[in-house]
Amino acid sequence: MSNIKDNLKYLRSQRGINQSELAEALGIKRTALNAWEIGRASPRYETAKTIANFFGISPEALLYGNVKDQLLENPPMGGGMKVLAITVDNEERENIEFVPVKAFAGYASGYGDPEFIKELPKFRLPFLSTGTYRAFEIDGDSMLPIASGSIVIGQYTEQLSSVKLGDTYIFITENSGILFKRVAKLEKDKIYLKSDNPLYYSYSLPLSEIREVWKTKLYMSYQLPDPGSTGINMDVA
Numbered sequence: 505m506s507n508i509k510d511n512l513k514y515l516r517s518q519r520g521i522n523q524s525e526l527a528e529a530l531g532i533k534r535t536a537l538n539a540w541e542i543g544r545a546s547p548r549y550e551t552a553k554t555i556a557n558f559f560g561i562s563p564e565a566l567l568y569g570n571v572k573d574q575l576l577e578n579p580p581m582g583g584g585m586k587v588l589a590i591t592v593d594n595e596e597r598e599n600i601e602f603v604p605v606k607a608f609a610g611y612a613s614g615y616g617d618p619e620f621i622k623e624l625p626k627f628r629l630p631f632l633s634t635g636t637y638r639a640f641e642i643d644g645d646s647m648l649p650i651a652s653g654s655i656v657i658g659q660y661t662e663q664l665s666s667v668k669l670g671d672t673y674i675f676i677t678e679n680s681g682i683l684f685k686r687v688a689k690l691e692k693d694k695i696y697l698k699s700d701n702p703l704y705y706s707y708s709l710p711l712s713e714i715r716e717v718w719k720t721k722l723y724m725s726y727q728l729p730d731p732g733s734t735g736i737n738m739d740v741a
Contacts, residue, residue, distance in 0.1 A: 658718025
């Protein structure tokens with residue numbers, strides 16, 4: 505049995521927004537939202553997924569879980585309500601929003617603002633599996649051979665418990681901006697991050713600082729790797 509009626513009301517109250525504001529942020533009709541909240545109808549799964557992503561929960565939790573109890577038992581990153589704003593195309597398929605370096609400062613403070621996310625460049629890659637993705641431009645040489653200016657595409661990671669040692673992630677933090685690093689060690693209250701470039705030191709980051717996590721899925725670059733770094737002999741006889 506669907507619990508979306510109670511869950512929607514609770515999530516809205518936690519955000520402090522009314523039906524009209526939520527409907528506008530999601531690009532849906534207020535009358536439809538009202539019908540879901542009074543239990544007269546239920547949204548299609550793709551629409552439920554859009555709503556769930558907006559509030560940073562899974563579609564299954566929105567439709568069938570008890571969101572209030574779940575959030576109390578398993579508080580989200582940073583100790584506050586997770587808000588994941590997304591955009592969709594005309595067929596309600598999620599876009600990949602692109603965050604260039606010049607938008608890093610704005611994204612670090614406006615990642616939960618639907619209006620800010622709506623203004624970002626966006627695209628789709630049909631070969632990616634189901635999920636929520638975002639693209640970030642990389643700045644600097646700390647993760648060589650992924651060069652500065654490359655575009656890293658990450659998949660949204662809902663819980664910190666899903667972060668794995670040795671994998672690379674984009675971390676959106678409260679005070680350290682946007683970080684592209686590899687996970688070196690995990691502790692109860694902090695995470696150790698390292699760069700692939702050995703010239704950079706590893707360091708720790710309090711888990712309470714983390715606002716969003718995006719697991720690296722692929723990257724695009726105008727610069728091909730240096731053949732000398734692959735160990736392949738390129739000498740011509």
